[in-house]
Amino acid sequence: MDKLTFMDEVKARERQMYRIARSYGLADADCCDAVQEALLRAWAKRDTLRNEAAIGTWLIRILINECKTALRKRAKTVLVAELPQHAAEVEAEADPALEQALFALPAKYRVPLVLNVLDGYTLREIAQMLTLPEGTVKSRVSRAKKQLGTMLMQEVNGDETY
Numbered sequence: 001m002d003k004l005t006f007m008d009e010v011k012a013r014e015r016q017m018y019r020i021a022r023s024y025g026l027a028d029a030d031c032c033d034a035v036q037e038a039l040l041r042a043w044a045k046r047d048t049l050r051n052e053a054a055i056g057t058w059l060i061r062i063l064i065n066e067c068k069t070a071l072r073k074r075a076k077t078v079l080v081a082e083l084p085q086h087a088a089e090v091e092a093e094a095d096p097a098l099e100q101a102l103f104a105l106p107a108k109y110r111v112p113l114v115l116n117v118l119d120g121y122t123l124r125e126i127a128q129m130l131t132l133p134e135g136t137v138k139s140r141v142s143r144a145k146k147q148l149g150t151m152l153m154q155e156v157n158g159d160e161t162y
Contacts, residue, residue, distance in 0.1 A: 109144035
């Protein structure tokens with residue numbers, strides 16, 4: 001794959017990659033680091049990509065691995081103090097209640113939901129990215145939607161316990 005094609009593909013997926021990293025519950029700085037590390041790895045291995053049409057799935061798979069690595073590193077770290085987090089760029093149409101409910105979901109449900117609903121990937125593509133059976137992805141997306149709906153209904157009714 002040539003440099004210009006790679007750069008065009010990356011530019012087209014910048015926000016998507018950040019959003020996926022964010023769906024893993026990483027802080028803003030960790031999201032940026034995970035995306036940057038994923039892009040560095042992809043750049044170094046760009047010649048190994050067999051099917052250039054699958055670059056999107058390939059980049060997301062690398063990013064998911066980086067996010068999991070960041071979570072493992074974070075689990076080993078002892079935090080001394082909680083620092084306020086500043087979001088780099090929050091989309092204007094983001095509803096705080098929806099975002100709060102979304103991040104209340106476990107990552108195993110949240111990530112497939114974000115990939116399917118927000119990023120438009122098919123269940124088969126998500127299954128390849130997450131190395132899960134397609135049926136598992138389908139049930140996780142379904143459960144995530146159901147749990148999200150329940151949480152939002154509870155908030156509307158005044159009960160904010162998730």
